[in-house]
Amino acid sequence: MLRTLDIRDMLLIDRLELDFRPGLxxxxxxxxxxxxxxxxxxxxxxxxRGRAELVRKGAEQGEVTAVxxxxxxxxxxxxxxxxxxxVGEELILRRVNALDGRKTxxxxxxxxxxxxxxxxSATLVELHGQQDDGGLLNARGHRALLDAFxxxxxxxxxxxxxxxxxxxxxxxxxxxxxALAAVxxxxxxxxxxxAELDTLDPQPGEEATLDAARRSMQGAERIRADVAxxxxxxxxxxxxxxxxxxxxxxxxxAEKAEGRLDxxxxxxxxxxxxxxxxxxxxxxxxxxxxxxxxxxESCEERLFAIRAxxxxxxxxxxxxxxxxxxxxxxxxxxxxxxxxxxxxEAEVAGCDAAYRVAAATLSTARAEASVRLDAAMAAELAPLxxxxxxxxTQIAPGEPGPEGTDxxxxxxxxxxxxxxxxxxxxxxxGELSRFLLALKVVLARGADALTLIFDEIDRGVGxxxxxxxxxxxxxxxxxxxxxxxxxxxxxxxxxxTHFRVAKSVxxxxxxxxxxxxxxxxxxxxxARMISGAEVTGxxxxxxxxxxxx
Numbered sequence: 227m228l229r230t231l232d233i234r235d236m237l238l239i240d241r242l243e244l245d246f247r248p249g250l251x252x253x254x255x256x257x258x259x260x261x262x263x264x265x266x267x268x269x270x271x272x273x274x275r276g277r278a279e280l281v282r283k284g285a286e287q288g289e290v291t292a293v294x295x296x297x298x299x300x301x302x303x304x305x306x307x308x309x310x311x312x313v314g315e316e317l318i319l320r321r322v323n324a325l326d327g328r329k330t331x332x333x334x335x336x337x338x339x340x341x342x343x344x345x346x347s348a349t350l351v352e353l354h355g356q357q358d359d360g361g362l363l364n365a366r367g368h369r370a371l372l373d374a375f376x377x378x379x380x381x382x383x384x385x386x387x388x389x390x391x392x393x394x395x396x397x398x399x400x401x402x403x404x405a406l407a408a409v410x411x412x413x414x415x416x417x418x419x420x421a422e423l424d425t426l427d428p429q430p431g432e433e434a435t436l437d438a439a440r441r442s443m444q445g446a447e448r449i450r451a452d453v454a455x456x457x458x459x460x461x462x463x464x465x466x467x468x469x470x471x472x473x474x475x476x477x478x479x480a481e482k483a484e485g486r487l488d489x490x491x492x493x494x495x496x497x498x499x500x501x502x503x504x505x506x507x508x509x510x511x512x513x514x515x516x517x518x519x520x521x522x523e524s525c526e527e528r529l530f531a532i533r534a535x536x537x538x539x540x541x542x543x544x545x546x547x548x549x550x551x552x553x554x555x556x557x558x559x560x561x562x563x564x565x566x567x568x569x570x571e572a573e574v575a576g577c578d579a580a581y582r583v584a585a586a587t588l589s590t591a592r593a594e595a596s597v598r599l600d601a602a603m604a605a606e607l608a609p610l611x612x613x614x615x616x617x618x619t620q621i622a623p624g625e626p627g628p629e630g631t632d633x634x635x636x637x638x639x640x641x642x643x644x645x646x647x648x649x650x651x652x653x654x655x656g657e658l659s660r661f662l663l664a665l666k667v668v669l670a671r672g673a674d675a676l677t678l679i680f681d682e683i684d685r686g687v688g689x690x691x692x693x694x695x696x697x698x699x700x701x702x703x704x705x706x707x708x709x710x711x712x713x714x715x716x717x718x719x720x721x722x723t724h725f726r727v728a729k730s731v732x733x734x735x736x737x738x739x740x741x742x743x744x745x746x747x748x749x750x751x752x753a754r755m756i757s758g759a760e761v762t763g764x765x766x767x768x769x770x771x772x773x774x775x
Contacts, residue, residue, distance in 0.1 A: 227707045228351070228677045229316075230293040235285035236270070236323070237263045237277075238729065238738040245742075250703035252718045253711045253740075254751055255727030260738030261711050264727065265353075265681060268292065271321045272347035273331065273340050280323045284735075291320045294350055294677075301349035306333070309342045317350075319343070353679045354662055363649055363662075369592075369634035372619060375669050376595030381588045382629055388584040389628040392577040399570040406563040409556055416557050419539070423550035428532050433543035436529040443522040453512045460505040469498050581626075588630045592621055596634075599668065606664035609694040611687075612657065615640045617664075636665070659683045663695060667702050678702065680710040684717050693775075696720035715755040719772035724748045749773065 233242040238260050255261050269276045271290035281288040294317040296302055306313045311333050321331040321343070331343045338346075373382060409416070459465060473494050480487040536543040596619035603617040616639045624633030637646040640657060649661055663683055684695045696717035702708055703722070712718055724743040729736060743751055749769045750761055757765035 227295045228292060228709075229295050230291075231264075231268060231271075232289075232291040233264075233267045234289045235282040236267050236280050236288040236290060237282060238736055239263060239267065239740075240282060240285075240737055242740055244725065244740060246707070246709070247723050248703075248707055249722035250700050250720055251707075251709045251723040251725065252721030253709065253725045253727060254713070254718050254755060256729075257713075259727040259729045261727045262681075263738055264740060265679065265711065268351070268679075269353070270323065271319050271331075272351055273321070273343035274347070274353075279327075281325050286325055288323045289320065291318065293318050302346050305342070305345045305349060309333075309338070311336045311338065311342075317346075319346070349676075351677045351679060353681065354666060354683060365635045365648065368619075368636050369629065369632060371636075371665075371669055372592060372595055372599060372634050373629075375599055376591065378588065378591055378595070381584075381591055385581070385584040385588050385630050386628045388577070388581040389626075392574070392581045395570065395574045395577045399567070399574050402563070402567055402570050406560070406567060409560045409563065413560060416553055416560070420550065420553050420557060422535065423546065423553070426531055426535060426546075428535070428543065428546040430544050430547055433529065433532050433536075436525055436532070440522065440525050440529055443525065450512065453508060457505060457508045457512055460501060460508060466498070466501055466505065469494065469501065473498065585626065585630045589621070589632050592630075592632055592634065596621055602668045603664055606667055606698065607660070610660040610664060610698070611691040611694065612640075612660055612664075614642060615657070615661075616642075616646065617661070618646055620646075659685060660687065660691070660695065663698050663702075667698050670702055670705050677707045677709065680708070680712075682711050682713065684710075684712055684714045688714065688716075692716035693772075713755065715752045715769065715772055718752050718755060719769070719775070724751065726751050 227248060228246045230246065231242075231244045233239045235241075253261055253264065266276050266280070267290050270280060271292045294302075296313060296315060296317050302317060303313060306317075313334060318334050319331070320333075320335075321329060323329050329340075331338045331340065333343065333346065373379075461467075462470075473491070476487050476491055476494065480491060532543050532546065536546055539546070539549055541549050599619050600617055607613060607615055607617060618637050618639075620635045620637055622633045622635075624631055636649060638649055638652050638661060639646040640652055644652075646652070649658060663680070666678065680699065684692055687695060692714040693716040696714065696719060699708055699710055699717060700720040710717060710721075718724065724747075725740050726743055726747070727738055727740050729738050731737075741747075749766055752769035752772060753761045753765035756768050
């Protein structure tokens with residue numbers, strides 16, 4: 227509920243502070259006095275689109291502050307929580323308009339963007355007039371209005387849940403189908419690649435092992451001939467034979483050498499022993515260097531095959547095993563794909579059936595609610611002198627969505643036999659005002675958290691019809707705070723609080739003033755609205771009668 231509105235240096239207002247109360251507040255004044263300025267200032271602090279130039283002439287900036295009372299569970303709290311703005315029982319909106327056109331907004335002293343400000347204000351205030359843009363004339367919002375009237379929250383929640391489940395299943399099916407199609411495109415490649423990898427069966431670390439063995443065999447091939455020649459030279463046909471001949475010759479001469487050859491013979495024996503050991507070592511090495519040429523060829527063939535396959539698939543040789551496992555998994559997905567697709571198709575069909583049931587239940591409830599809404603509208607239209615008009619809620623098949631499959635539109639026929647059509651095309655200005663008011667009264671369920679503003683919605687009506695409009699506004703104010711700008715004394719007489727707007731000129735400067743009327747001032751103001759500039763005793767009596775009635 228709007229509690230206070232503080233305006234400084236905006237348009238024709240230099241300083242104004244208004245306190246608002248529950249119930250019906252009426253705003254009156256002569257034409258041109260500035261009633262629309264008050265709404266412009268309120269719209270400015272709420273972030274609505276409006277006039278470009280708002281700063282009062284001679285001022286550096288204009289400022290508007292609005293204070294709202296927020297009950298627990300108010301929709302604004304969710305918006306503020308999402309925006310990270312703390313809020314208690316009171317909500318303060320403040321917006322400043324600089325002379326250069328820059329606009330800055332605060333919510334509870336926190337800077338706020340225009341988007342957040344408008345999101346919050348949408349939960350606080352509704353403006354209705356003959357060019358109503360609050361949803362009553364917009365057919366796209368009629369389904370939501372019908373659901374709000376009937377209290378379909380649980381049915382809509384069930385339908386949304388079914389739609390979400392259906393959409394999720396369809397998304398999973400589409401993803402599986404796309405994946406299967408992609409795998410099928412490479413099926414031949416996968417089967418060939420897996421067969422090739424399975425045939426070769428490369429093992430982790432095998433490439434390094436094969437490379438080392440190949441290098442070893444290649445090295446042995448290069449040195450074996452030299453080792454063999456060395457063994458031959460060390461053997462009986464070489465050094466060993468020569469040393470033994472020398473030993474035999476020296477042994478024959480030693481008896482006559484009187485001991486002079488004993489030392490050389492001893493050294494020669496040791497040399498023969500060392501030579502034998504060397505020859506034995508070389509022989510062992512020669513045997514180790516021996517290999518089958520076919521083993522080298524086989525080693526090279528496998529090594530080259532592993533490296534070629536790694537290059538072909540763009541992986542490291544040691545990664546071939548993991549790559550093969552990946553390809554096998556893709557093949558398994560392909561082989562199991564058809565069964566998986568069938569299961570997902572069954573899930574989609576089940577979710578679709580559940581959605582159709584939920585949507586059909588909601589459609590049935592909407593059809594029943596439309597009858598109640600039409601009856602309620604008929605009861606409201608008769609006192610507004612529209613008893614011959616026919617209001618009808620039309621429900622037709624629409625595009626399936628999270629809130630069902632119905633397209634809802636409010637239509638009217640203002641005269642018997644006349645074709646029905648949209649409100650804003652069939653009804654005249656005065657009729658449209660009354661249709662909108664009747665709709666708002668009927669659809670008032672849940673409006674207690676809103677401040678409803680009606681801008682000259684009674685234009686074009688008078689007498690008993692205007693009285694009926696006033697009574698409907700008063701009825702609506704029992705469940706919501708209502709502010710109405712009016713030229714009708716019958717409507718003004720129904721107000722709980724009465725503001726009067728007057729324009730004055732001082733020192734060449736025009737300003738608008740808003741004052742709260744006392745009981746006596748209220749009688750005079752309504753009398754002025756009845757009689758014009760000159761307030762007569764008869765007009766005052768009529769005003770008192772209207773207020774009492």
